[in-house]
Amino acid sequence: MNKEKGLLATVTGALIAVTQVIGPVNAAESRSDSERLAAIEEVTVTAQKREENIQDVPISIKVYGAEALKLGAVNTMTDLPSVAPALNFEDRGMGAYLNFSMRGIGAFAPGSGVQPSVGLVVDGVSINRPVEFNIGLADIESIQLINGPQGTLFGANNIGGLIYVTTGRPTETFEGSVEAILTTDDEKITRAMVSGPLTDRIRGRVSAYMQDRDGFLKNIYPGSDRAGGEEAQGGTAKLEIDFNDSTSLLLSADYRDWQSTNRSVHVDATVPPAIPGILEILGNGDPVLGQRIIDDPELINANWSDVTDIKNKGFSAELVWHMSDVFTFRSISSYRDLDHNGTLDVAESPGTLADPRGMNILSGERVNRGIDPAQDGEMNYQRLSTAVEYFTQELRLNFATSRFDGNVGLYYSDTDEAVDWNFPLLIGSEFVANDIQDIELGARSLAVFGDVTWNVTDAVSVFAGYRWAEEKVTNNYRIRSFFADSTQYTISGSNDVIFNPNVVPPVDSFNVSRKDSGLWSGRAGVRWNVTDDQNLYASVSRGYTGAAADSSTTATAETAFIDPTTAISFEIGAKSHWLDSRVRLNAALFKTTLEDIQANFYDSATNQQITFNAGEFESQGLELQLTALLTDQLTLSGDVSLLDTEHTEREIFQPCYFGQTTAEGCIETGPGQFAQDIYGRSGVNAPEVKYNVNAHYDLFTRSMPFDASATVSYTWTDDVSFQLLYDPDASYQRSYGTLDITLAISDKQGRYTVSLFGKNVLDENFATYKYSDAGRNVAGRGTFGRGSFAYWGLRASYNFD
Numbered sequence: 112m113n114k115e116k117g118l119l120a121t122v123t124g125a126l127i128a129v130t131q132v133i134g135p136v137n138a139a140e141s142r143s144d145s146e147r148l149a150a151i152e153e154v155t156v157t158a159q160k161r162e163e164n165i166q167d168v169p170i171s172i173k174v175y176g177a178e179a180l181k182l183g184a185v186n187t188m189t190d191l192p193s194v195a196p197a198l199n200f201e202d203r204g205m206g207a208y209l210n211f212s213m214r215g216i217g218a219f220a221p222g223s224g225v226q227p228s229v230g231l232v233v234d235g236v237s238i239n240r241p242v243e244f245n246i247g248l249a250d251i252e253s254i255q256l257i258n259g260p261q262g263t264l265f266g267a268n269n270i271g272g273l274i275y276v277t278t279g280r281p282t283e284t285f286e287g288s289v290e291a292i293l294t295t296d297d298e299k300i301t302r303a304m305v306s307g308p309l310t311d312r313i314r315g316r317v318s319a320y321m322q323d324r325d326g327f328l329k330n331i332y333p334g335s336d337r338a339g340g341e342e343a344q345g346g347t348a349k350l351e352i353d354f355n356d357s358t359s360l361l362l363s364a365d366y367r368d369w370q371s372t373n374r375s376v377h378v379d380a381t382v383p384p385a386i387p388g389i390l391e392i393l394g395n396g397d398p399v400l401g402q403r404i405i406d407d408p409e410l411i412n413a414n415w416s417d418v419t420d421i422k423n424k425g426f427s428a429e430l431v432w433h434m435s436d437v438f439t440f441r442s443i444s445s446y447r448d449l450d451h452n453g454t455l456d457v458a459e460s461p462g463t464l465a466d467p468r469g470m471n472i473l474s475g476e477r478v479n480r481g482i483d484p485a486q487d488g489e490m491n492y493q494r495l496s497t498a499v500e501y502f503t504q505e506l507r508l509n510f511a512t513s514r515f516d517g518n519v520g521l522y523y524s525d526t527d528e529a530v531d532w533n534f535p536l537l538i539g540s541e542f543v544a545n546d547i548q549d550i551e552l553g554a555r556s557l558a559v560f561g562d563v564t565w566n567v568t569d570a571v572s573v574f575a576g577y578r579w580a581e582e583k584v585t586n587n588y589r590i591r592s593f594f595a596d597s598t599q600y601t602i603s604g605s606n607d608v609i610f611n612p613n614v615v616p617p618v619d620s621f622n623v624s625r626k627d628s629g630l631w632s633g634r635a636g637v638r639w640n641v642t643d644d645q646n647l648y649a650s651v652s653r654g655y656t657g658a659a660a661d662s663s664t665t666a667t668a669e670t671a672f673i674d675p676t677t678a679i680s681f682e683i684g685a686k687s688h689w690l691d692s693r694v695r696l697n698a699a700l701f702k703t704t705l706e707d708i709q710a711n712f713y714d715s716a717t718n719q720q721i722t723f724n725a726g727e728f729e730s731q732g733l734e735l736q737l738t739a740l741l742t743d744q745l746t747l748s749g750d751v752s753l754l755d756t757e758h759t760e761r762e763i764f765q766p767c768y769f770g771q772t773t774a775e776g777c778i779e780t781g782p783g784q785f786a787q788d789i790y791g792r793s794g795v796n797a798p799e800v801k802y803n804v805n806a807h808y809d810l811f812t813r814s815m816p817f818d819a820s821a822t823v824s825y826t827w828t829d830d831v832s833f834q835l836l837y838d839p840d841a842s843y844q845r846s847y848g849t850l851d852i853t854l855a856i857s858d859k860q861g862r863y864t865v866s867l868f869g870k871n872v873l874d875e876n877f878a879t880y881k882y883s884d885a886g887r888n889v890a891g892r893g894t895f896g897r898g899s900f901a902y903w904g905l906r907a908s909y910n911f912d
Contacts, residue, residue, distance in 0.1 A: 150692035151738055157275065158257045159562065160264050160518055161509055166686045169574065169638045169648035171258040171699035171734050173197055173750065177251055182807070182822045182853045184868045184904065186292070186300065186322075188231075188245050188274075189879075193826055193849060193870070193898055196752040196801040197256045197272070197734065201833055201880045202894055209241045213258055214703060215730040215756040215797030216271030216678070219710035219835075223497055223530045224552045224586070224660030225722070228676070230261065230269035233276045234363065236427050236445040237266065239501050239526050239554075243423055243449060247343055247367060249302050250318035252277045258734065259680050259701060260654030262632025263562055263576035266522060270654040270678035270705065280361070281314035281351040282306045286912045294904035296897065298324035298341075312353040319346035326372060327897050331395070331404070331412050332461050336372075338416045339897060343369040361429040372416040392468050395461060408876045408895045413459045414605065415476055423449040439509045444502075451497040457536070459892065463605040464537050475535035476606035478545060494533040501526035517563030517576075528552040530662050535608045543600050543608055545616070546592045552660045553585035553624075562634075574650075575635040585624040586660040586671040591616035621668035625658055627675065636682075644688040654678050659709050661722050674724050677706045693740040702731040704759075710835060725835070726760030730794065744809045751802040756794030763789050768838035768883055789835055798829035798846075822853040833881045841883035841891025847875045849898075866906045874901035 154165040154174050165172055173195065175185070183194040189209070192200040199212045210218045211229040218228050218241065231238040238244065248254075255275040262269055285307030292300040299322070306316035321344045326337030345367035352360045386392075393412050394401030404410045427445040434440055455474060462470035507520035532548040562576030593616035601609045636650030659673040684699035710725035732754040739747050764786035767777035776787045793799075803826045810819040827848040834842040850873050855866035878893035 151688070151695050151740060156255050156257075157277075158255060158261075158273075159564075160507065161511070161516065166646070166688070166695075166697075169636055169650055169684065171197075171682065171684060171697070171701070173256045173258075173736060175254045175256075177253065180248060180251060180254070181866075181906065182855070182868075183824060183851060184853065184870050184906075186248055188248065189896065190248075190898065191254065193851070194803055194805075194824060195256060196750045196803050196826070197258055198274075199796050199798065199801070199828075199831070201796050202896060203880050209244045210796070211241075211244065211271075211274065212796050213256070213272030214701065214732065214752075215754050215794040216703065216705065216728075217796060219708050219725065219795060223528060223550070223662040224584075225673075225709060226268045226554075226657050226659060228268065228656050229271040230265055230273045231276070232265060232273060234278055234427070235429060235443045235505070236425070236447075237503060237524070239447070239503075239524065240449065240499050240528070242421065242451050242497060242499070243447070245369075246276070247320060247322065247345060247369075248276075249320040249345070250279045250304050250316075250347060252279055258699070259682055259703070260632065260634075260652045260678050262654030263560060263578050263634045263652065264518075266524075266558060266560075266578065267556065267580065267582070267630070267632075267655055267657045270656055270676065270703075278347065279304065279306065279316060279318070279349075281316040281349050283308060283314060284912065286910065288908060288910045290906065290908040292904055292906045294324075294902050296324065296327050296900070296902040298322070298902075298904070314351045316349040317346065320344065324897070327900060327902075328409055328411050328895070330416070331400070331410060332414050333395075335413070335416070338372045338411060338413070341369070341371045343367065345369075357433040359431050361427075361431075363427045363429075364425070366424040367422070369419075369421045371419045386469055386471060388469055392460065392462065392470070408878075408893070409900060411459065412461050413456060414461050414463050415454075415456055417453065417455050419451070419453040421449065421451045423447065437510055437512055441505075441507045441509065443505045443507075445504075446502050447500065449497075449499040451499075453495045455495055455534070464602045464608065465605050467537065471538070473537040474606075475537065475543070475608040478533060478535045478608045479610060494531055496531045498529040498531075499526065514566050515563060516566075517561070517574075519561040520559070522556070522558040522560065524554070524556045526554040528554075537608075538594075543595050543610075544592065545595075545608070545610070546590060546664050547616070548662070548664065549589045550662050551585075551587040552662065553583075553587075554657070554660075555583045556657070557581050560632075570640045572638045573636070574638070576633060578632040580630040580632075581626070581628045582630060582657050583624060583626045584658050584660050584672060585622075586662075586666075587622040588662070588666055588671065589618065589620040590664060590666075591618050592664060593617060621671065623668050623671045625672045627658055630655055630657070630675065644692065645685070646687070647683070647685050649683045650681075652680050652682070654680075656709065659722070663711070663722050665721060673709045673722055674707045676708050676724075679704050695736075695738045697736040699734045700732075701734075702729070704729050725789070726758065726763045728756070728794065729759050730754065730756045730797070744811070746807045748805045748807075749802065752798075752800070754794075754797055754799050754801075756797040758789045758792050758794075761788060761790045765789050765835045765837075768836050768841070787837075789837070792835075792837055793832065795835060796831050796833055798831050800827065800829040802827050817856045817858045819854070819856045821855075822851075824851040825849070826851075828877075833878075834883060836883050838883040838891070842881055844878050844881055844893075847877045849873070849875055849877075861910060863909045864907070867903065868906060869901070869903045871898060871901050872903075876900065 155162050156165045158168050158170050158172055185191055192198045201210045213229050216228050227241050231244050257273040260270045261273040287305040290302040302320040304318040308314050324341045326340040328338040330338050347365040350362045390398035390401030393404045425447040430442040432440040457474045458470050460470055462468040462473050503524045505522045507518050509518045530550040535545045537543050558580035560578035564572055564574040566572045595614055599611050599614050603609050632654045634652035638648040640646045656676040658675050661671055680703040682701040686697045688695055705728040707724040708728045711722040735751040737749045767785050767787050771777040777785050780786045805824045807822045829846045831844050832842045836842050849871045851870050853866055853868040857864040876899050879896045881893040
């Protein structure tokens with residue numbers, strides 16, 4: 112905190128000094144008439160797989176350019192929801208369970224084998240697994256948030272919406288940049304990029320970055336480091352070759368290595384049925400200290416930290432052939448590879464296997480796998496690992512005439528995923544369970560698609576698209592799960608489990624597959640240009656999320672797959688410019704109905720995750736986007752998302768939360784069995800209201816070699832539940848607002864920029880995931896990310912050519 116105050120005081124003093132030197136500058140003196148902003152800049156998007164003005168596209172879209180991302184201090188994908196009302200995010204831990212949602216629709220059952228409901232596309236390549244979604248945002252040109260089902264053009268797994276990321280391409284002239292970021296929570300980021308021609312027909316681009324941040328959570332366990340730190344390094348390389356004036360090839364490669372202790376879970380509730388003496392346990396015998404840990408989300412007491420290590424790389428080739436003025440052929444081939452390894456301390460407490468301190472469930476840090484002859488009895492760290500590799504191929508023919516434009520194409524993907532879980536648990540004081548899972552999952556998909564817009568008149572257009580797909584998923588499942596009494600194992604050190612050689616766990620295995628033909632997505636609609644500056648549109652679209660493979664410890668051959676989720680969405684919208692294009696106002700009303708949503712919940716009675724189809728779900732709402740140039744120097748923008756979500760199918764039962772009464776919905780479903788029907792409940796991580804208000808002021812000077820700017824951004828997020836359990840004490844994150852500030856100076860040639868930024872400067876603490884822990888150790892836990900706390904930073908960049 113002292114470092115934070117010192118940095119802020121230094122920069123504030125510098126800004127005051129600069130203001131005194133510059134003196135007052137009014138709007139009339141700030142710029143010449145030829146330099147003034149006469150209208151809001153045009154935004155180009157590729158939501159229909161062709162470049163178009165955002166105002167001409169009959170889809171609700173929000174675009175964040177490179178400058179907006181810098182001003183918002185958005186450095187990773189998980190930073191984006193802090194400035195984007197259309198996007199929500201939860202992190203269930205270990206880097207494998209990232210879950211983005213749009214319009215209240217996300218992956219209700221995130222995990223291995225389950226496909227996302229919000230898609231991610233980077234430079235035309237679909238990213239197949241959520242574990243890859245937390246990409247570092249280096250050398251980014253723009254991010255498009257495309258709302259609603261996008262299955263017609265982008266395939267399965269986009270029923271909530273799509274995140275489309277565009278990175279920098281090789282340039283025809285030489286250019287480069289370097290950037291450094293330092294923050295008060297001890298983060299250091301460096302980035303560099305160089306681009307330009309190698310020959311008359313060959314261009315290249317290389318970018319690289321490094322990130323290092325100390326932990327932001329203080330761990331009071333003796334000898335422990337701070338938790339929540341990250342280290343990352345990576346880069347991209349691109350080579351673009353012009354074979355002739357009509358044909359070019361873009362080759363791209365990327366690599367990322369990311370390590371984190373970011374899933375250190377904070378205990379944030381001690382309501383019953385927390386174990387007796389929980390405050391003394393958390394406080395190392397001091398209940399006052401234990402209460403401080405409960406009250407302060409920056410404090411934890413854990414004897415070891417969860418660690419995540421992700422390495423991923425990818426290669427792609429994009430061939431473009433401009434066949435004529437009408438037709439363009441495009442081929443995009445890609446291969447991606449990922450290795451994810453993590454460890455998980457389920458207790459997140461000072462309890463160890465050697466000294467449980469009264470905790471009900473504890474996890475071992477290492478285990479001998481003498482029970483597995485292939486391991487020769489050596490000690491191995493607890494392993495929660497996933498290896499994924501996949502290949503995609505898209506062939507597409509775009510066409511454009513005076514009356515018709517669109518595309519037709521083929522798409523193929525082939526994904527293999529290997530899951531290896533080695534997870535020893537001490538349950539109570541007598542038994543150790545060790546679920547050893549070795550699972551091989553596969554997904555193959557083949558699709559044909561087409562989409563066309565017919566400009567019936569200069570004012571009226573109709574559009575329609577259809578995509579047919581066939582998918583096959585496989586689940587080669589093997590698990591060894593057993594209980595050993597106290598005579599069959601010993602505890603070594605603090606957290607190591609050594610099983611006796613005669614312990615032979617039972618093996619449960621199956622190898623099954625499922626093939627779905629005739630899966631389809633589609634859309635149809637009409638657009639009417641009322642005037643040159645205002646248009647209306649209406650559309651209906653259908654999409655689906657493919658069948659999921661159940662990789663949980665409760666999977667059987669009969670329950671190996673979860674049925675696909677289908678979505679039908681109706682949308683009407685308006686896009687408009689006013690006051691000589693100094694005001695832009697876009698609005699969209701929508702209603703989406705989902706069938707057979709894929710969901711899971713934690714069953715505390717069996718300590719298992721249960722995956723199932725949770726019936727019908729509806730999401731409806733309103734999205735508003737406003738941008739106004741109030742003066743040549745002041746721009747005001749606002750985005751609003753209003754949501755009404757509901758589970759609309761009866762008798763979809765979930766466990767009752769602890770203490771839930773009959774009046775609160777806990778009913779008897781059988782002799783001695785109680786559950787709650789989630790009919791009428793809202794969606795998970797679906798705030799009814801979320802909005803962002805942003806003000807940007809440019810100060811243009813005549814006498815100084817630089818200009819200045821100030822940006823203030825405020826985002827409000829309503830109450831959300833992160834679990835289908837709907838525990839009011841443990842599952843909900845209550846409403847909160849975050850305030851961000853950026854002050855910057857840039858030279859008039861655009862070579863250097865220095866900025867001071869503050870994130871969440873009001874220090875509004877919020878969880879990125881909360882869940883009930885009833886039946887294990889305490890009543891509730893929450894994952895708090897780095898954005899849950901205030902921090903300040905300095906960014907300096909230099910562009911050269």
